[in-house]
Amino acid sequence: MLDIKWIRDNPDILDEALKTRGAEPVSAALIALDDTRRSVIQKLQDMQSRRNAASKEIGAAMAQKNAELADRLKAEVADLKDTMPAVEQDERTAIAALEDALSRLPNIPFEDVPVGKDEHDNVVARVTGEKPRWNHQAKEHFEIGEALGMMDFDRASKLSGSRFTVLTGQLARLERALGQFMIDLHTTEHGYTEVSSPLMVRDEAMFGTGQLPKFAEDLFRTTDGRWLIPTAEVTLTNLVSGEILDQETLPLRFTALTPSFRSEAGSAGRDTRGMLRQHQFWKCELVSITDAESAVAEHERMTACAEEVLKRLGLHFRTMTLCTGDMGFSARKTYDLEVWLPGQDAFREISSCSVCGDFQGRRMNARYRGKDEKALKFVHTLNGSGTAVGRCLIAVMENYLEEDGSITIPDALLPYMGGLKKIERA
Known part of the structure; x- marks a missing residue:
């Protein structure tokens, strides 16, 4: 399996190598899948960070006897907990889609391998x-x-x-x-x-x-x-x-x-x-x-x-x-x-x-x-x-x-x- 980081850095090299093997260029599609994966991961991390921060803010609000703010923060945390499972599923789906695409990709020939069809x-x-x-x-x-x-x-x-x-x-x-x-x-x-x-x-x-x-x-x-x-x-x-x-x-x-x-x-x-x-x-x-x-x-x-x-x-x-x-x-x-x-x-x-x-x-x-x-x-x-x-x-x-x-x-x-x-x- 090829490294997606290497593919992002060398899309032209990948596509040219695949061409010599009779395969279609795929670097753009793979990078798009990786972009989706990164975006979902970042979204989930942001939600987790906000949930943790809000949970701490609840304690501070209650210490200040600000019930209205505490209730609003509790509602926000509850909403995040309800929403996160769907985003976690999106993360699993995005990772699986990228890994499946990478798993079907052939290896890259060495430079000294003769180029040919069959x-x-x-x-x-x-x-x-x-x-x-x-x-x-x-x-x-x-x-x-x-x-x-x-x-x-x-x-x-x-x-x-x-x-x-x-x-x-x-x-x-x-x-x-x-x-x-x-x-x-x-x-x-x-x-x-x-x-x-x-x-x-x-x-x-x-x-x-x-x-x-x-x-x-x-x-x-x-x-x-x-x-x-x-x-x-x-x-x-x-x-x-x-x-x-x-x-x-x-x-x-x-x-x-x-x-x-x-x-x-x-x-x-x-x-x-x-x-x-x-x-x-x-x-x-x-x-x-x-x-x-x-x-x-x-x-x-x-x-x-x-x-x-x-x-x-x-x-x-x-x-x-x-x-x-x-x-x-x-x-x-x-x-x-x-x-x-x-x-x-x-x-x-x-x-x-x-x-x-x-x-x-x-x-x-x-x-x-x-x-x-x-x-x-x-x-x-x-x-x-x-x-x-x-x-x-x-x-x-x-x-x-x-x-x-x-x-x-x-x-x-x-x-x-x-x-x-x-x-x-x-």
């Missing part, structure tokens, strides 16, 4: 590895998995409908191995603390990381009003909500391997075959909580941690700097890792690493205190996939496909596969 305007930051070279024909993951007899979409549809997958046997083990490999890498070599957190959260947690109120249709909600997490970013980031941290303890780095749940609203007709776009999938999430001075460097570090997963697996990928029109709601800058999928003859996103500034810190009211400093500052947050397990499975299947339809296990995963070096049809 994914076509993203910029290649670097390319790692090379495309696999082979003589046999490339295939998509669903062709490979079904031929192996270990990927079943019909049974998944019978159980749950579209955009679900059933994996069996060695392919199910390969998916599990990928997740275990990622979480072990990040905890043993990259300094992240593993967290096992809930998969269902309250409204406040979704609000804190920016999913609510604007993106409710992208989420699944339980019958008791909780939300299934679309990513462990929600729980890991909200671990510090409402807290005051010591700057010396920062950065905090958390990771979790969890299922993620997304309604995929608005994606009708996109990636309908296979398991590229699912309602439920495993993901290894990375989250950092840091101070203002360290956030940019932490973003580069986090992205390197996610890249290392793909490097260890020997996958060809490119790192993209997202343009202003393609970034997520809470981000100030985002790197996407796009892995090469031979079956699609295309790069596809497998990880997104974002630095959010204090945008989420304000929403969560999470702050830190510097050494020898009295003033509190909002924490800066970062999040990234390290990586999406299902999409990584797709990449391994398509890049390690052999001519006979089997899949060679990457060396990095061998310790997790119980001695199995190749997946073949039973």
